[in-house]
Amino acid sequence: MSEPSRLPFEFHPLPQPTRTLSSSGVEIATYDLGKLGGAGIADQSVLSAHATGFCAAVWAPVTDQLQDYHCASLDFRGHGLSSIPAAGMDWSGTAEDVLAVVDALGLNKPFGVGHSMGGASLLLAEQMRPGTFRGLWVYEPIVFPMQDSGLEPAGLKIQDISSSNPLVASALRRRDTFPSRSAAEQNFASKPPLSDLCPAALRAYVEYGFEQLLDGSITLRCRPEIEADTYKMGARHSAFAHLGEVACPVTVARGHTKFPGPADLAPIISQALPSSTLEEFPALGHFGPLQDPVIVAAAVRSALAAVSAGL
Template identity: 35%
Template sequence: MRSSIPSLMIDPHRFSIGPADAEIAMLQWGESGKPPALLVHGTGFVAHVWHEVARELASTYTVYALDRRGHGASHKPGAYHFLDYADDVCRVVDTLDLRDIYGIGHSAGATDLLLAAKLLPGRFARLFVMEPTVMDPRAARSGGLSEESLARVQGTLRRRAEFDSADAVFERYRAAPAFADWTETSLRAYVRHGFAPLDDGRVRLCCTPEIEAAILLPIYEAMEQVYIGDARGNPFASLTKLDCPVRVTTAAKSGPIYKEMARRAVSLIPGVTTRVFENAGHCVAQEVPEHVVEAVREFAE
């Protein structure tokens, strides 16, 4: 992996945009004045989980990442449709006056970028999206979610939200299958910034189980091809009109639904190219960040 950045930790600059009731927490790695890269995390996580990728890309780009609404230090308004997230990305792009952006996203965060690129034509130079959450509106189904998916959403409400300490969170998550392949740096970044300290010394998830359940509902609807949207309608048909190069990636060890949604994205997006990360799961940027950096640079070239 090519880099002029030393291997030691390089802390990003933290700032926010927007008023207090609609604040988007932001990170910046690297000096201003370079071409911008905008990184968007997936459901449940925070901007800091990109650290190992971002610190390497900072030799070439001014790297920005945001806490998506409902996550981390960003606003938690209760509205979590796909276009809500896309609007937040547009607000970041407009506020920072970003142009020729390299958008890099994971899962539902990748979807944010795809939809924002359609809303802001000409502002993105390219998009590198890892297993985006996508439905194919040409094959939409009637009816609501299956009982199985509803149970999974409801099951989120039973997730443990408070722990005695950050160390207790790390030990529990380190042993969980979902985080087993994460690098220590990525997991510690998530524990540090995805949990808020309480007055009694304990810590609590920033994206609470109640918030995550609300976020997951439209995601599961998209998975099952039953997403309708809000008053603005279903935005996924707009993917057929994207005007910048897009690379859609999958991970060999990821679940079948993620590969299926990636196939839907490929079928909708014009001129799309693809890549498979071998020996990695869904959270590829936190499992093998060096491979993601290599792939991101290769697509730019």
């Protein structure tokens, strides 16, 4: 992991989003970052996709390191400034959000970069419409093998609809209001898991993941019940069964495996993909892209170069 002095404390503010119509009438907040450094690498776009409970802005510390590419991002349904689907948080909908944004921005075979739910949504989108992406870099995507397949990692249970799912219970208990942004930032920085985030990513989350109320307090944009519903649906999609249909090159990245979690799925996912590389970051945890955007951006850049070179 980068030395603390090398980790960014600030990030480029996001432009005002446009509204993209996705499935079920959901409106998706869409961010076209362009090339922050001006002239850049022609015809190469990067679309970043965030994890459950977060928003597009948390990728800004990474995309700030990719200023010579045309970068774009989105708030998934129920997150950030996007609207909430009436029918719940089925992950086929988040994949449709990805495709809607690709079409709305006119992205020509972008390179997809996703974290957790965002990585799974990119894989699902490529399965829905093969050839959408020139390549993918996904960090600990939530793609479970089928139950009773014999591939489930030891110690990692597929808990998709049970109220005993610890992530669901944690989301429903989540504190959703703070007296100010500074109070929220200090709270998150003082205890895990969000204390793992680098200063810029944490600031981006607090700045864009919360709405300011009339009394000056702030409240979560991704409501606890929406986050909980998203977790419940995490093992209901069929991405694993169709990984063999993903023809584009995919880098499956993971952090350490000190505790049972999504990192245990990464080798299984990589082996099931026709053209895949497993990349390991033993100094990082599940929030890797938000922990060290410098090293993650370098990895994304290497993957992009390999895809462009046809390696």
